[in-house]
Amino acid sequence: MIARSEPIWQSDDWQIVLKNSIRTLGDLCEAANIQIDELPIALQAEKSFRVMVPAPYLSRIEKGNPTDPLLLQVLPSAKEMLDVPGFVNDPLEEEQFTKVPGLIHKYHGRVLLISHAACAVHCRYCFRRHFPYSENALTQDQLIKVCEYIQADQSIHEVILSGGDPLMNKDEQLAKLISAIEAIPHVETLRVHTRLPIVIPERVTNGLLDLFKGTRLKVVMVIHANHANELDQAVATALYRLAEVSVRLLNQSVYLKGVNASLQGQLSLLRRLHHLDVQPYYLHLLDKTKGAAHYLVADELALEVYSQIQANLPGYLVPTLVREKPHELNKRRLDSR
Ligand SMILES: *Cc1c(COP(=O)(O)O)cnc(C)c1O
Numbered sequence: 246m247i248a249r250s251e252p253i254w255q256s257d258d259w260q261i262v263l264k265n266s267i268r269t270l271g272d273l274c275e276a277a278n279i280q281i282d283e284l285p286i287a288l289q290a291e292k293s294f295r296v297m298v299p300a301p302y303l304s305r306i307e308k309g310n311p312t313d314p315l316l317l318q319v320l321p322s323a324k325e326m327l328d329v330p331g332f333v334n335d336p337l338e339e340e341q342f343t344k345v346p347g348l349i350h351k352y353h354g355r356v357l358l359i360s361h362a363a364c365a366v367h368c369r370y371c372f373r374r375h376f377p378y379s380e381n382a383l384t385q386d387q388l389i390k391v392c393e394y395i396q397a398d399q400s401i402h403e404v405i406l407s408g409g410d411p412l413m414n415k416d417e418q419l420a421k422l423i424s425a426i427e428a429i430p431h432v433e434t435l436r437v438h439t440r441l442p443i444v445i446p447e448r449v450t451n452g453l454l455d456l457f458k459g460t461r462l463k464v465v466m467v468i469h470a471n472h473a474n475e476l477d478q479a480v481a482t483a484l485y486r487l488a489e490v491s492v493r494l495l496n497q498s499v500y501l502k503g504v505n506a507s508l509q510g511q512l513s514l515l516r517r518l519h520h521l522d523v524q525p526y527y528l529h530l531l532d533k534t535k536g537a538a539h540y541l542v543a544d545e546l547a548l549e550v551y552s553q554i555q556a557n558l559p560g561y562l563v564p565t566l567v568r569e570k571p572h573e574l575n576k577r578r579l580d581s582r
C-alpha cells in the first residue's frame with residue numbers, strides 16, 4: 246500500500262521544477278552521463294523540437310546507460326532527420342476538425358480542448374511536435390467561443406482537456422476553465438489527458454485536488470506512462486492523492502521500439518499500473534510523425550506481443566490496442582491474431 250506520510254506540495258513548487266528543467270542536448274548528455282553518435286545531426290534534430298526534461302523525470306534515468314528507456318523518449322537523435330516515406334507533419338489531419346480555435350470535435354459525444362499549448366516534457370515520438378502552437382493557454386475570448394459551441398450541441402457529454410498538457414495551466418486558470426464547462430448542463434464528464442503527475446508529481450497541488458473535489462463533473466484523468474520506471478514513489482503519492490478525491494485514473498501508452506516493445510517491458514508497466522490503482526486504457530500504435538520513424542515497431546511484432554500480453558494477464562489489465570486513423574469516427578481497435 247502507498248504510504249500516507251505525504252509531502253505537502255506548495256502551489257508554486259512545480260513551477261520552479263519546471264523552470265529548472267533541462268533544455269539542451271548538451272545538458273541532457275551531461276546529466277545522463279552519456280555521449281551520442283552523430284552529434285552535429287542530433288543538434289539539428291534538437292533545433293526542430295527543443296529538449297525539455299524536468300528533474301523528477303531525469304532522476305529516474307539510469308546514468309551512463311545510453312539505451313535507458315526513459316532517456317530514449319526524450320533524447321534528440323540524428324535518426325529524426327531521416328526523411329522516411331509515409332511519416333508526415335500532421336498524421337491525424339486534425340486541423341480540419343478544429344471547429345473553433347482550441348476545440349477539436351472529431352468523435353461523437355466528446356470534444357477535445359487544446360487548453361494549453363506547452364508540455365512539461367518533450368517526447369520525441371509525439372505528433373504534436375510539429376504543431377504551430379504558441380506557448381499560450383486558451384484566451385478568455387477563445388474560451389467563450391468554445392463554451393458557446395459546446396452549449397449549442399446537446400450531444401456533447403464529455404470535455405477532454407488536452408494540449409500540449411492541460412496541467413501546464415495554473416490552478417487559477419483551471420478553476421476558470423472548469424467553472425465555465427460545468428455551467429453547461431449537458432456536460433457530465435471532464436477528462437484530463439496529462440503527463441504532468443508523472444514528469445512533475447509536485448503538480449498535484451492541494452489547489453488542484455480542491456478543484457477536482459469541488460466540481461459536479463465526473464473527473465477522469467488519463468496519465469501517460471510508457472515504462473514502469475516512470476512510476477516511482479513520488480508519482481505513486483501524486484496518484485494516490487488524486488484517487489482520494491475520486492479522480493478515476495487511466496493510463497495510455499505508445500508502443501515504442503527501444504522503450505517498451507518487449508513483452509517483459511509491457512508486463513512490468515501493466516503490473517506497476519495495477520499496483521498503483523491505474524486502469525490500463527489504450528496502447529497506441531505509433532502515429533506516423535515525421536522524425537519518429539526510428540520508434541516504429543512492425544505491426545506483426547506489435548500484434549504478436551499483444552497476444553502474449555493477453556495470454557499473460559487478466560483481461561482487466563490488458564489495454565486496448567488502437568491506431569488512430571484520420572477520418573474514422575473512433576480509434577481503430579486492433580485484434581490479436
Ligand atoms: C482520442 C481522441 C478522443 C477521445 O477518444 P476516446 O476513444 O474517447 O478516448 C477525442 N477526440 C479526439 C480528437 C481524439 O484524438
Ligand code: SF4
Nearest residue numbers: 364367368371373440
Ligand atoms: S503531448 Fe504528451 S506525448 Fe506529446 S510531447 Fe506533450 S507530454 Fe509528450
